[in-house]
Amino acid sequence: MNELAELSYALDTFYFLMCGVLVMWMAAGFSMLEAGLVRSKNTAEILTKNIALFAIACTMYLLLGYYLMYSSAEGGFLPNLGFLLGGENSADAVTAGGDDAPYYSMRADYFFQVVFVATAMSIVSGAVAERMKLWAFLAFAVVMTGVIYPVSGYWTWGGGWIDAIGFSDFAGSGIVHMAGAAAALAGVLVLGPRKGKYGNDGTIRAIPGANLPLATLGTFILWMGWFGFNGGSELKVSDVDSANNVAQVMVNTNAAAAGGVIAALILAKLWFRKADLTMALNGALAGLVAITAEPLAPTAFGSMLIGMVGGLIVVVSIVMLDKLKLDDPVGAISVHGVVGIWGCLAVPLSNADATFGAQIIGMLGIFAWVFLASLVVWLVLKAIMGIRVSEEEEYEGVDIAECGLEAYPEFSVKK
Template identity: 70%
Template sequence: MLLEVSYALDTFYFLMSGLLVMWMAAGFTMLESGLVRSKNTVEILTKNIGLYSIACIMYMLVGYNIMYGDSSSSIIPGLSFLVSGDNSVADVVAGGEDAPYYSNISDFFFQVVFVATAMSIISGAVAERMKLWTFFIFAVVMTGFIYPIQGYWSWGEGFLDDLGYMDYAGSGIVHMAGATAALAAVLLLGPRKGKYGPDGQVNPIPGANMPLATLGTFILWMGWFGFNGGSELKVSDVESANAVAMVFANTNLAAAGGVVAGLITARLLFGKADLTMGLNGALAGLVAITAGPDTPSMLLATIIGAVGGTIVVFSIVALDKLRIDDPVGAISVHGVVGIWGLLAVLLSNSDATLTGQLVGIVCIFGFVFVASLIVWLILKVTMGIRVDEEMEYQGMDLAECGLEAYPEFTGSAVSRK
């Protein structure tokens, strides 16, 4: 009876953690919608709900089995189709050392919202100039194959796991992977029209809705408790419960440290408390702690987040100087700070090694970048990846989706009467 209660509790905790991570999809949607111009809002909304749905279906069809299925190689995963509905309840009731302590289907649900998170990162970086259906086709490949293959190398007990690579909840596996695929796309896409001028001039393109962007950040902050907390995988014994409490506290403090550091850094560099840098500072702190939220003290977690919040400001400025246009700062937040998060594990986890972390960074970045670049190139040659100049100028909402987010402010509603 006690085993059954433990099984039910851990399954419920897993599902509720997955639910919080699913809610992060709303956070990404609101954040991106707030940081783009109003003429591209509906396209952003469509893209986010579309990518989430594609990720769920592709991970069910093939992705989950690639990442966690049987394989005779630690590098090349196996390939099989459709997630099994077997929960192995009989084994749980019977007990035994190898009995699972939560439902297998709850594990699938928890993992599928992670792959959707990785795809959401790409959405923000390519905003305001990528063709909608090109993006959706890439989402099929990314969530069904690219993400699961590199995930297999570590969480699926592949060669990175054998080397001692440590990434508790996915600073590299989820965040850096998503940012890497985004970088490959942005390099092929080029910047938005008017973003850069001669002699290194950078022209700000303000977002349409800062309250919405701030709401999105708070939603992501909240969802991250499921992202990191759920990665403990169970909560039904004293040790696991204490670990979950520490993960929650460290996740929260890292985000807070990132906000404060981001605002201070922006004040020193620009003379203003830049809200967007504060928001990205929060996300940077969260990404930074994700690789190892279970081992630092609360003070160290705050410092790790603060370093992330500082790095992200300098990274965003540096990418602009390189004329790499990322409307929401996704590459800096999830990629550059993701690398910092993987290295920060060494500060508090004696089992982690510099070699293991560096090999993991290089392998994940190298594979995802090359694979993504190939797919983006194929899409560019066959159907194009960027909208034409007129569509970009007019906005993608009407051209791609046939409606506007705020028609009463543009006069379109009146003109159609």
Template identity: 70%
Template sequence: MDQPSIQIAYALDTFYLLVSGAFVMWMAAGFAMLEAGLVRAKNTTEILTKNAVLFAIACVMYMLCGYNIMYPGEAVNSIWPGISFLIGGDHSVETVLAGGDDAPVYSGMADFFFQVVFVATAMSVVSGAVAERMKLWVFLAFAVVLTGFIYPIEGFWKWGGGFLDQMGFLDFAGSGIVHLTGASAALAGVLLLGARKGKYGKNGEINAIPGSNLPLATLGMFILWMGWFGFNGGSELKVSNIDEANAVAKVFVNTNMAAAGGLIAALVTAKLLFGKADLTMAINGALAGLVAITAEPLTPSPLLATAIGVVGGILVVFSVIGLDKLRIDDPVGAISVHGTVGIWGVLAVPLSNAEAIFTVQLIGVASIFAWVFITSFVVWFVLKKVVGLRVTEEEEYEGVDMAECGMEAYPEFKISK
């Protein structure tokens, strides 16, 4: 490759990675809208605050230590004298040109930006599962630990060249590394936190607690669907030659088809089970399809990708029902969407990728779940003993917006007592 071609390829791939990262960053808005729509109006401000602040915490913690833990070989720049806080170094023109075909394909700073938005996605999964009864500052304290330490360690096992990568574990964009991680942390928190007041009756009944704004939840779903093209497509990492451009196009198509299959399957499953077209199940079905295809969006045919999404959409409906029967209260279905279906996504890789080994995929799932669940449980347990996880019963009844944030999302619609 001649020098002008190398420079053009480097610039193009850097730009592609940055734009993909911006798409994934936009998923933060999707999570915020989805969760705001699926919680009650009296808890909207607090859920929005959590989603905004967790993104900022993820960025800072990943800069300070997370990226260095996940990619130790990339620590080339220092932001404090004598301390190698990692942000992948940008490559000089001379380095790129001298490298020829082995030259870096994109800027190190672009790689950091693309990786940091994935960390925030994992933490966003936790937000909805613990909604409506957890103290805000406890949640934010946990976000510091997950984004700075828990996630980067298990991320290193695969994407940083750790033992899972050496075993041959495959997870293209993070059905396990990102989504199962968020769900495992959420499950640990929910088990210690307990259910919302009134969710489960003494005689085993399960009481529905409807969300406040289904148009907002639907908008959140579409934002996430759009952002997922950056999530999966960007994970191809480059687009500067014909083969890579074709691969990115296929990833986009498969990602879209899996979401469509998941939505339709969840809607039909809900109709068969409940006799109604349940919009919330359809929303989670689309997200389930997206999670399912994330582990391997390149090698399946579009038809197989649709089928993988269909299975994810069916699984999420039964998982939501099953967790409710176990009295595990997840207001938005995050544990089912990202956990149950995240496992399915990882285990579905051998269906299309001949290099995948089913037993290794199982080991990967077990390793990620065990590490994240145990460490998260310990952190949640310590927080519970030191400061407590829940708001008071009165604050929960009144809504955590006023108790935690001192303001309401819809003050003009407040009902006088």
């Protein structure tokens, strides 16, 4: 019996870690997607943001964020402070049996959670691309990953007041994706649009990305990483029920992504008379975000429909945000925020334990905290160091201004 318990513990820990590795690979997906959807003169800077934010997220969550999320009393509002990871599970605790026996390593739990934090922060980088100062962005990343996200994370997955009212979010449509979008929205409002994006007469000018093959590769990487994002959130694979649940989650995740692509592509064709690749890419991500709140309870067909609705929503949202002059170069606010709301609202459609009331209150709590806290931080950073590059630097590209190099130097003309 002891050997079986230890084997199950080892298997679940390994599965948890490998799912965390898949989610970490999503950092590459965000990097490629964003690098493909910005102009070539801003590529090196957006890549610098992505690798730096990942390092900052890992460090701040280690020093502070993990304990803010998980060291406090159930049902509470204010989290406790803590430091580093603490002790590990002992063999005696694992083999003791019972409902309280740990079934995976505490380090595996931290590793899986930290890559979620980095995902939330990655959402912000694309929305504020091409005109934000690098170091202002990184300063915000310190606060977002160390404090803002962990507080709302404590309210939900950490057993705080939002969890206590019955809010349900399996893998983070609201907790991760909408939260990242809320922080991005606050930044976009303070930052303003890119120069030339909107005309004085209200016209909207498209600013195409420099490398759509790269953006497509990034989308496929994110699609792949999402199997770890949702599949790992089952937390266990060592018994028949858990293994079946993991399989169902992955099938549903895939079905939703496919549905999102198809719906977005059809709507783009009907609306714009063209098969818009960028809308198809965002449709895939929208389907993935939509199913993330509840990838277990629906059937595969139901998951496809949830993803299709997400794909339709994201196309409409991207157009509407442009009309509101909210400049989001990669569509992050629409994909992760607007569709994240849909994902949370879709949970009661298949999960009888969830209620629309709890879902709405939970989303409002998460959004209000992350948006308002982020808005304060953005405004403080703007007052202290400024958050936007100069018009000349924006025109020449932030690669040279912020990084002193270009991603595509062979295209430069040297005098």
